[in-house]
Amino acid sequence: MDTDSSTPTESGLSCARCGKPAYLQCPKCVELKLPQEGSTFCTQDCFKISWSSHKLVHPKSKLANVRSAHSEQSLDGWLYCLKNGQARTSKLPHFGWTGALRPCPISKRRLVPDGVEKPDWSIDGIPKTELNSDLQNIVEIKTPEQIELMRETCRIAREVLDAAACIIRPGITTDEIDEVVHQATIAAGGYPSPLNYHFFPKSCCTSVNEVICHGIPDARKLKDGDIVNVDVTVYYKGVHGDLNETFFVGEVDEASQQLVRCTYECLEKAISIVKPGVRYREVGEVISRHATMSGFSVVKSYCGHGIGELFHCTPNIPHYGRNKAVGIMKAGQTFTIEPMINAGVWRDRLWPDGWTAVTADGKRSAQFEHTLLVTETGVEVLTARVPSSPDVFPWLKLNHP
Known part of the structure; x- marks a missing residue:
């Protein structure tokens, strides 16, 4: 000194x-x-x-300074992420952007009414119960009561995602999508699980074009020809329901249509093998086989996960082939399968915000996700599409004239 x-x-x-x-x-x-x-x-x-x-006062003070800046500059909408003290500023950082997409300003954090039941991270950003739970090591078999709560919550999550899908068109911002997700969730009496989870600043994830996952809703307007994934999770009556879909914005090129359809098919084929006695690792084999045969690659950095009273827990469900996942499926387990399929290489990079994962080569990525229940005889898709779900996928129209 x-x-x-x-x-x-x-x-x-x-x-x-x-x-x-x-x-x-x-x-x-x-x-x-x-x-x-x-x-x-x-x-x-x-x-x-x-x-x-x-x-010890230094990191606390650094975080306090970031929080203070966020409060003082909230009108410009740029400071948005307190994870590891990182924040988006009005000056873009030096970074090797892999595609055409760039971060844009975001709006203020949306509020949740006092009467809504909230997870423990809603105040301080830390999922303490989740981090310390035995369910990070043991796969839970849900009780009939828990399963019924999961059905109810997943139904709400499906309705929320469908509401978001109805407004997607050129000129809409991903922040406007987040507003619809937020309002629909609290209108149903739920809490948007991503909000403040490890300091995530929004109520859903919106991943556009080369963004693989965890894109943060912001002021960028969707353009004709974009693809956008909307990832929704709802916390209701003490349990979470999680799903996502990738949507077309206006007229989309044939290559992107093939990518999105293949990703949808990867999830459907993976779900078709779910039943008691199947090894978790088999999910990745099925997905990898179909994606590879279609000329696409499978992201390895992110996987499906157990879900219920915890947002994320065991089992982990890799989506790529030759993975080393341990364990077999048993009746009463609930988990997600959510393949992320890339048009180019499988590798990813993380933006300086600490959240936005993008393809390493800047080519497009698509994703679909369902929350599943293993039954005695097979599988129940808790977040399945319902008759009122918007008719947005051309291949479903072909199957149901």
């Missing part, structure tokens, strides 16, 4: 350790612009002795 022009020299300051007159300030505190009180020391020795405890 060295003194400089910003180091206090007035004896009115006291050493944070021993209380003697202080003349030196912690350089990290200077960098973070922290108050001199509590960050000054009389000698290098006192500073060194105090370092193990004093350094």
Whole structure:
């Protein structure tokens, strides 16, 4: 620790350790612009002795500064993500963008009424129950009561996604999609599970073109020819229901249509093998076989997951072939299958926001997801499309004239 022009020299300051007159300030505190009180020391020795405890104020203060900036600059809509202290600013960071998409401003965090039951991360962003649960190691067999709650919640989640699908067209922003998801969720008495989960700032994920997953709704207007995935999870009566679909925006080129249809088929083929006694690893084999035969690749960084009273838990369900997932399916288990299929290479990159996963080569990606229940004889798709679901997929029209 060295003194400089910003180091206090007035004896009115006291050493944070021993209380003697202080003349030196912690350089990290200077960098973070922290108050001199509590960050000054009389000698290098006192500073060194105090370092193990004093350094703990730095990350807390850094996060506090980000929160403060978020509050002060919320009108410009750029600061949006507190995960690991990261934030989107009005100046784009130096980053090797892989495609044409760029981050845009987002709106203020949407509010949830007091009467709605909320998960434990709704206040501080940390899913404490989930992180400490035994269900991260043991696959739960749901009780009949839990299963009935899952059915009800997944039905609501399906209705919310269908509401979002109805407004997708050129000129709509992904933030407007998020508004529809948010309002439809709370109107049903639910909480949008992604909101503030590990500080995620919005109520759903919207992944456009080269974005694989976890895209953050923002002010960018959807363009004719885009594809957009909307990922919805609802928390209702203590359980979660999770699903997503990839939609066409206006007139979409043939290659993108083939990608989206193949991804839909990958999920359908994977669901068709779900029943007691099937190994989890088989899901990836089925998906990988169909995607590869169609000339596409399967993302390996993200997988399906157990779900219920926890948003994410065991089992993990990889979507790629030759995976090493351990275990077999049993009646009463609930989990998601959610293949992410790329037009080019399977590898992904993460934007500086810490959330947005994009294809490494900038080519397009599609995804579909359902929450499933393993039954005694097979599978029940808890988030299945219903007769009122919007008619947006051409291949379904061919099957149901």
